[in-house]
Amino acid sequence: MQLTIERAALLKALGHVQSVVERRNTIPILSNVLLSAGRDRLSFAATDLDMEMVDEAEAMVHTEGQITAPAHTLYEIVRKLPEGAEVSLLYSGDDPRLVVQAGRSKFNLPVLPAGDFPVMSADSAGARFSLLKEDLVRLIDKTRFAVSTEETRYYLNGLYLHTVSEGGQALLRAVATDGHRLALAETPAPEGAAGGPGVIVPRKTIDQVRRLLDDGSGPVEVQVSAQKIRFEFGQASLTSKVIDGSFPDYLRVIPKGNDKRADIDNAVFAQAVDRVSTISAEKSRSVKLGLDNDRVTLTVRNMEAGQGVEEVEIGYSDEPFEIGFNARYLLDVAGQIEGETATYMFADPASPTLVLDPGDPGVQYVLMPLRV
CATH class of the missing domain: 3.10.150.10 (DNA Polymerase III, subunit A, domain 2)
Known part of the structure; x- marks a missing residue:
């Protein structure tokens, strides 16, 4: 694998995917980012086995190929390179190292085989809909502060995203509670959302999605199944498992007769x-x-x-x-x-x-x- 890429494009894509990687891992491959070069594109993938982040950037690819390299180390190297730098990435089977070079800076990083990298399967079933960026930002910001951090009640460790029908109108609703407070936000359900299952999206996934929304623009494509949820932001996509549990009947908690x-x-x-x-x-x-x-x-x-x-x-x-x-x-x-x-x-x-x-x-x- 051999390619040249602009520092800004490399830093943006790496910034997206490396944030998924846990600082401490008992499985070495999970500390790495998968780099795939081909057709003038460099693709990136990172996972913690519960969530997978994928992004890509334009690159001048001289030799196609795949390899994995330490995500956080590579990100820190690129972050500290001078603005406007052209970064070259080189990996040949002869040397078990990824060579990162920009100007007079040169780094050799240890690698692991791309074949060892776990890929999360996609679910084709479920609902698929397009949601305005502003609507998704609002649903998250208005509710995520109430998500529980207590691991004992794991089914409260996420945002309950589901559709409801009220007064003949379909609504997409986000609810979070920690047992002491509850937050609910809703927006008119986009076309295609009404058929989807209600899912509990983990707190870490919600935080990642919110971070990506700051970088992106335009609508977000959302795909929901009973086991997974997928968010697509242009070239970037985030796939996550959902929490396997039943969210409590929150409507019983919302008071109706407070006068x-x-x-x-x-x-x-x-x-x-x-x-x-x-x-x-x-x-x-x-x-x-x-x-x-x-x-x-x-x-x-x-x-x-x-x-x-x-x-x-x-x-x-x-x-x-x-x-x-x-x-x-x-x-x-x-x-x-x-x-x-x-x-x-x-x-x-x-x-x-x-x-x-x-x-x-x-x-x-x-x-x-x-x-x-």
């Missing part, structure tokens, strides 16, 4: 929560909200650090009551609100609270209260 309504200036409220929570105990980070006639009083008590109190004007005319929340969860939800105000729907101090965004009616958040 105490508070309209709150989101930015002012978030700043107040951030200030008073400065002295909260790090584990619970609990803040008590006292609602009463167009104002809310935020109180945090810490036996060691003292007490913090702040009052914020709100739109509230129901009976006075107190409720406690994890301050970080309040701030996470406040960070997703598009409009100036957020609408909080309360029932009582022990029941879930529903948070709505008047600036984006397609999202809902649920917060479980704390005892304070």
Whole structure:
């Protein structure tokens, strides 16, 4: 294999695929990126056995061929090369090394046979649809903060992507929960999405997709089957296994009869929560909200650090009551609100609270209260 490629093109494609590779691997081949040269293209592939990332870039190919090389090392070398450099890659069967050369810089990297590289099979079954980049970004950004990181409840370690029908309209919905809060975002379902199964997309896959969306433009092709999900971003594609489990019946958690309504200036409220929570105990980070006639009083008590109190004007005319929340969860939800105000729907101090965004009616958040 022998070829020449621009540093910028090589760096972009390598940046996409190497992020899939785990830093520590017990299987040596999984630390490598598969390089395939042919027809004026250099293709890249990396995998962790649960997810496979593929990309390609234009190159001047002198000799076609395949080999694998250490992904992170190769990426760091290319990243540190001067901008505008022409990079040559050379591998001949005589020398078990990949030669990377640019200007006066020359590196020899160990290789492993391309035949040992595991390739993830594609599923032809399932639904296939095209989704606008902006819609996918919104579905991910509005919900992924609520994905659980507890490995014991593995079925919550991802984003539940599925279609529903409401009022005669098909909606593509993303839901995430960690048992303490829930985030839901939906968008009109694109053509072809309605026939697909509901899948739980792993957290790592969601993070990779979000990173790729920052680099790409135009619609994203999505293919969903019961075992796998595939995202295509132009030349790049990401295939991932989905979590084998049943997502809980989240509709039972979303409160329907909360009748105490508070309209709150989101930015002012978030700043107040951030200030008073400065002295909260790090584990619970609990803040008590006292609602009463167009104002809310935020109180945090810490036996060691003292007490913090702040009052914020709100739109509230129901009976006075107190409720406690994890301050970080309040701030996470406040960070997703598009409009100036957020609408909080309360029932009582022990029941879930529903948070709505008047600036984006397609999202809902649920917060479980704390005892304070």
